[in-house]
Amino acid sequence: AQSVTQPDIHITVSEGASLELRCNYSYGATPYLFWYVQSPGQGLQLLLKYFSGDTLVQGIKGFEAEFKRSQSSFNLRKPSVHWSDAAEYFCAVGAPGGYNKLIFGAGTRLAVHP
Amino acid sequence: EAGVTQFPSHSVIEKGQTVTLRCDPISGHDNLYWYRRVMGKEIKFLLHFVKESKQDESGMPNNRFLAERTGGTYSTLKVQPAELEDSGVYFCASSPLAGGSEQYFGPGTRLTVT
Numbered sequence: 001a002q003s004v005t006q007p008d009i010h011i012t013v014s015e016g017a018s019l020e021l022r023c024n025y026s027y028g029a030t031p032y033l034f035w036y037v038q039s040p041g042q043g044l045q046l047l048l049k050y051f052s053g054d055t056l057v058q059g060i061k062g063f064e065a066e067f068k069r070s071q072s073s074f075n076l077r078k079p080s081v082h083w084s085d086a087a088e089y090f091c092a093v094g095a096p097g098g099y100n101k102l103i104f105g106a107g108t109r110l111a112v113h114p
Numbered sequence: 115e116a117g118v119t120q121f122p123s124h125s126v127i128e129k130g131q132t133v134t135l136r137c138d139p140i141s142g143h144d145n146l147y148w149y150r151r152v153m154g155k156e157i158k159f160l161l162h163f164v165k166e167s168k169q170d171e172s173g174m175p176n177n178r179f180l181a182e183r184t185g186g187t188y189s190t191l192k193v194q195p196a197e198l199e200d201s202g203v204y205f206c207a208s209s210p211l212a213g214g215s216e217q218y219f220g221p222g223t224r225l226t227v228t
Binding site: 004034036041042043044045046049090092099100101102103104105106107 | 117118145147149154155156157158159162164169170172173205207216217218219220221222
């Protein structure tokens with residue numbers, strides 16, 4: 001069955017600390033991979049995506065993610081977290097081609113301490 | 115360029131009543147998707163329109179849910195009659211017909227059935 005697992009429901013980090021949010025997926029082939037962020041009262045905003053090629057992907061707001069085929073993972077990282085990064089983060093996968101439905105993980109809620 | 119808009123932002127109805135949610139996609143986007151997030155769980159796919167045609171409605175929970183997209187522009191999602199378990203946040207997303215694109219999400223409609 002196709003699924004996405006985000007093992008951490010809540011994470012708290014101090015401002016300026018590094019961040020890594022984990023994402024593992026189960027899919028028949030290498031899917032398209034996405035990270036979305038939802039800030040309070042906002043819709044889902046795309047942080048970054050991986051379709052093919054370089055397995056280290058750069059996104060907006062200083063985020064990056066690394067695709068590891070052998071581990072079926074697509075972890076999100078940021079070297080120095082800002083208070084404005086407090087939000088909920090969703091990992092998602094979709095069928096290659098990009099037309100089809102996305103399968104989401106349950107989300108990781110990030111809190112940032114000053 | 116206007117983003118995906120959804121109306122209303124919140125709706126509180128009683129069990130057994132009818133509610134209609136509306137989504138206006140980004141102009142020119144032929145793909146339109148509905149998703150739902152129930153109480154802290156993962157965001158789940160409901161259905162996918164290409165223009166006015168239903169491409170995939172495998173995620174629709176039951177026949178109390180009816181989605182339409184007349185003229186291939188805005189879409190409505192009607193729940194009739196609403197049940198308690200229908201409470202959640204309903205997201206709409208759109209993307210252009212060309213493959214490989216991200217889905218652009220609206221802010222969601224929070225539905226509460228009491």
